[in-house]
Amino acid sequence: MEKDMIDPNRAILVGLNLGNRNEINIDDSMDELSELSKAAGASVLQIVIQNKNIIEATTYIGKGKVDEIKMLIYALDANLIIFNDELSGAQIRNLESEFSVRVIDRTALILDIFAIRAETKIAKLQVELAQLKYRLPRLSGLHSELSRTGGGIGTRGPGEQKLELDRRYIRDRIDEIRSQIKESEKTRETQKQLREKNEIPIVALVGYTNAGKSTMMNAFIEKSVEGDPLKHVFEKDMLFATLDTYHRRIVLDDKKVFILIDTIGFVSKLPHSLISAFKATLEEALVADLLIQVVDGSNEHFDMQMRVTHDVLKNMGTKDKPMITVLNKIDKIENVSDVKELFRSDDSVIALSSKTGENMDALMSQIKEILFSQHKQAKFLVPYTDGTAVSYLCDTYKIISMDYRENGTYLEAEVSPIDFGRYEDYLIKDV
Ligand SMILES: Nc1nc2c(ncn2[C@@H]2O[C@H](COP(=O)(O)OP(=O)(O)OP(=O)(O)O)[C@@H](O)[C@H]2O)c(=O)[nH]1
Numbered sequence: 111m112e113k114d115m116i117d118p119n120r121a122i123l124v125g126l127n128l129g130n131r132n133e134i135n136i137d138d139s140m141d142e143l144s145e146l147s148k149a150a151g152a153s154v155l156q157i158v159i160q161n162k163n164i165i166e167a168t169t170y171i172g173k174g175k176v177d178e179i180k181m182l183i184y185a186l187d188a189n190l191i192i193f194n195d196e197l198s199g200a201q202i203r204n205l206e207s208e209f210s211v212r213v214i215d216r217t218a219l220i221l222d223i224f225a226i227r228a229e230t231k232i233a234k235l236q237v238e239l240a241q242l243k244y245r246l247p248r249l250s251g252l253h254s255e256l257s258r259t260g261g262g263i264g265t266r267g268p269g270e271q272k273l274e275l276d277r278r279y280i281r282d283r284i285d286e287i288r289s290q291i292k293e294s295e296k297t298r299e300t301q302k303q304l305r306e307k308n309e310i311p312i313v314a315l316v317g318y319t320n321a322g323k324s325t326m327m328n329a330f331i332e333k334s335v336e337g338d339p340l341k342h343v344f345e346k347d348m349l350f351a352t353l354d355t356y357h358r359r360i361v362l363d364d365k366k367v368f369i370l371i372d373t374i375g376f377v378s379k380l381p382h383s384l385i386s387a388f389k390a391t392l393e394e395a396l397v398a399d400l401l402i403q404v405v406d407g408s409n410e411h412f413d414m415q416m417r418v419t420h421d422v423l424k425n426m427g428t429k430d431k432p433m434i435t436v437l438n439k440i441d442k443i444e445n446v447s448d449v450k451e452l453f454r455s456d457d458s459v460i461a462l463s464s465k466t467g468e469n470m471d472a473l474m475s476q477i478k479e480i481l482f483s484q485h486k487q488a489k490f491l492v493p494y495t496d497g498t499a500v501s502y503l504c505d506t507y508k509i510i511s512m513d514y515r516e517n518g519t520y521l522e523a524e525v526s527p528i529d530f531g532r533y534e535d536y537l538i539k540d541v
């Protein structure tokens with residue numbers, strides 16, 4: 111009891127190495143589980159890996175390993191076992207009765223971190239929905255004495271007190287949350303329509319958690335001529351710092367405008383219940399005209415992280431979207447060219463630092479090239495009767511030259527194909 115007060119979550123992590131059936135290398139995966147555990151507030155006492163090519167239906171790991179872990183629990187005075195995969199309710203119940211300490215799985219752990227981090231109303235609702243969906247099929251397993259003692263990792267959340275209630279309550283609550291989420295999505299929809307009406311291109315930052323997406327968003331806000339530090343988004347060295355999408359208008363000095371979206375980071379084995387609960391939030395990236403994949407080049411597992419990001423994006427249906435891959439945090443990398451070599455992708459990669467701003471200009475020019483390549487140089491002669499057209503063009507574009515002539519205002523600018531068509535009557539054709 112006394113020890114519990116000092117360190118309430120003394121954890122042993124357990125993973126199953128299924129050989130080449132593993133999605134990712136087991137050591138990388140356990141390292142990440144360790145990071146996730148720390149993010150949830152646990153201290154990691156030991157990592158146990160079992161090499162086995164079948165999953166034991168009753169206890170997930172084999173009998174011998176169960177006994178070995180029992181000894182470890184005793185020797186290390188552990189009070190929490192965290193499994194690297196999703197377990198069934200029955201497996202959790204069986205393992206808890208073997209170990210006499212709490213057992214949680216990777217999914218419950220990730221849901222727990224999301225629950226601690228969620229701040230906005232919508233994020234809280236989405237986390238609670240994901241937790242309830244995870245719990246519903248596991249109610250009997252989670253009803254053991256150990257799982258019921260609240261407050262520990264895997265039981266925290268917006269609806270904490272209610273999570274242990276019965277099936278019927280959970281179903282009703284799921285419906286209730288769904289309708290509340292739908293309500294707030296209606297407001298989102300109008301935002302989307304507004305953007306479409308103004309034909310402003312949209313760029314979304316995507317990538318693994320902690321890669322530096324929010325830091326990059328802030329670097330763009332700084333570059334924007336409308337840059338307002340109050341509009342900075344939250345960036346921090348922790349897993350899942352961002353749990354919602356954030357939009358900012360970025361206005362460049364030549365008046366070109368785009369909307370930048372910061373999104374939730376990915377992690378390997380992102381729970382299905384989370385993906386479906388956060389679907390609307392994640393799908394905001396789908397409306398983007400261009401994706402920027404931010405990769406933390408200083409992370410030794412960046413290769414695996416890129417693969418996971420690609421898989422999640424592919425499942426979301428973003429296959430044919432233009433994407434720029436950015437190797438971030440080069441200020442932390444000793445030999446950038448070595449790291450670049452490791453990229454298996456044939457696409458060009460921009461190596462930069464969102465923090466120091468190094469090489470951000472290269473990214474900016476590539477964004478411009480993709481978003482505004484359809485823009486055309488145009489010379490207009492706008493009759494004095496159409497003052498609205500002149501003020502619209504001056505507000506929207508950087509004017510290359512302007513002159514008041516006898517029969518109207520002469521204007522030269524690089525305009526979007528839509529405006530090119532809209533003001534076709536005023537075009538001066540080159541001779
Ligand atoms: N040295 C260095 N640190 C960086 C750079 N970019 C981001 N960071 C740091 O990396 C940490 C994570 O940055 P965030 O911008 O919060 O990462 P994120 O991708 O938004 O993470 P999630 O919101 O969790 O998905 C912070 O401590 C940043 O200061 C960089 O270019 N160089």
Ligand SMILES: [Mg+2]
Pocket residue numbers: 323324325344345351352372373
């Ligand atoms: Mg972020």
